[in-house]
Amino acid sequence: MTEIVSNQYLIDTLKDARARTVELFNSLDDEQIIGPRLGIVNPLLWEVGHVAWFAEQFILRMLYGERPILNNGDDLYDSIAVIHGVRWDLPMLERGRCLQYMQDVEDRLAARLPGGANDPASEQDSFIYQFAAFHEDMHTEAYTHTRQTLEYPQPDLAIAKGFDAARLDGGPLPGDVEIPGGSFRLGSDGSEPFLFDNEKWSHEQTVYPFQIARAPVTNAEFAEFVADDGYNRRDLWRDVGWGWKVEAEAAHPVYWLADGPDKWKLRHFDQIIGLAPHKPVIHVNWYEAHAYCKWAGRRLPSELEWEVAAAGEPDGHRIALTKRRYPWGDAPETETRANLDGRGLGTADVGAFPQGDSAWGCRQMLGNVWEWTSSQFDPYPGFKADAYQEYSEPVFGTRKVLRGGAWATRGRTVNNMYRNYFTDERRDVFGGFRTCAEQDWDGIIGPAG
Secondary structure, eight states, X not given: OOOOOBHHHHHHHHHHHHHHHHHHHHTSOTTTXXXXXXXXXXXXXXXXXXXXXXHIIIIIITTTOOOOSSTTHHHHHOTTTSOGGGGGGSOOOOHHHHHHHHHHHHHHHHHHSOSOTTSBOOHHHHHHHHHHHHHHHHHHHHHHHHHHHTTOOOOOOGGGTTOOGGGGOOOOOOOEEEEOOEEEEESBOTTSSSOOGGGBXXXXXXXXXEEEEXXXXXXXXXXXXXXXXXXXXXXXXXXXXXXXXXXXXXXXXXXXXXXXXXXEEEEETTEEEEOOTTSBOOSOOHHHHHHHHHHHTEEOOOHHHHHHHHHOOEETTEEOSOOOSBTTBSSOOOTTTOOOTTTTSSOOOTTOOGXXXXXXXXXXXXXXXXXXXXXXXXXXXXXXXXXSTTTTGGGTTSSEEEESOOTTSOGGGOOTTOOEEEOTTOOSSSEEOOOEEOOSSXXXXXXXX
């Protein structure tokens, strides 16, 4: 059951999501919003039109039976029907018309909400309007890592103005925390204000004791792996990962630039900066994370272990039956607890944001970098797709799960139960990882990867 919110809340959320889109879109020129034909990005002009089409399709047309605003909108912007490689060749709306289309959809969505602004929305509208906003939030994060991929300027975000950059400092945070065994309910239950279909429903799992790092792997730690010839040691890589490494000619994280023997700089959007040793390594894929773990005598946490470390609480020598919505508790995130929403325009030291620690003492379980897990993205028992059936179901079994959100993730979309998912080779996304100690058991029933 989705928590009922006011009409005004839905309108404000949609407007805020749209404002981030406009910030990221309008600061680029006409050539940049098309961009080169690459397999890991979309033309931004197409992607923005798709987001507006999505809200129109799933709310105005499917729910309320309105006629389409664009006669050819389905032929242009349906991401399921329109394959990636042809999107540059479509007769897309030009910049001004695309922005007007977005505004037309937003205006019609607001007009469709019955009653006054402060009246409660229906449960149906509370879900689908928020889903549309969160869908746009996911795309604005994609716009941000696309800007990184294409070496475009760092976004100039209103939320970053006045942010205290000292919050991003914090140094390293070495060591593990010990988490006892017990029973834990993985996933979301009906008490959550909003949840995605792949979080349904919580189900009991047995957890064996494990040790997990207090913080994600840092640039300095990953640089040791690179310096020890980790990218060229065949014994550290799985067969498919080695095949990717050879084809990609990978010898270090994708945006690292050599600056002398075992010294590195980093390309951050269109600027070359120093590689901050205590920030988490970012833009590494699952293969790189797995190879590092093997080199370090560590392993990636399972999805279950990650959620226990973020949401679980101790009960003596067992895991308690209670569960937190966020690592720090049930209160919403703030700029003192997590590096989210693009406020810092980049990552923070792994020791930053101590107020966001989990009950076990794990830091930055939400924000800073998405964290790869060992788990395949599979449905939970009893899974049933929501209104947008293509959100999860078509890709089950083909991706790895990431948890926790990154610095550019909108805070309203993520909590301890949120599941992100990408294919193993993706390193354009804001992905990093934390590790677990190797043990005599896998940490969950079944292999941990």
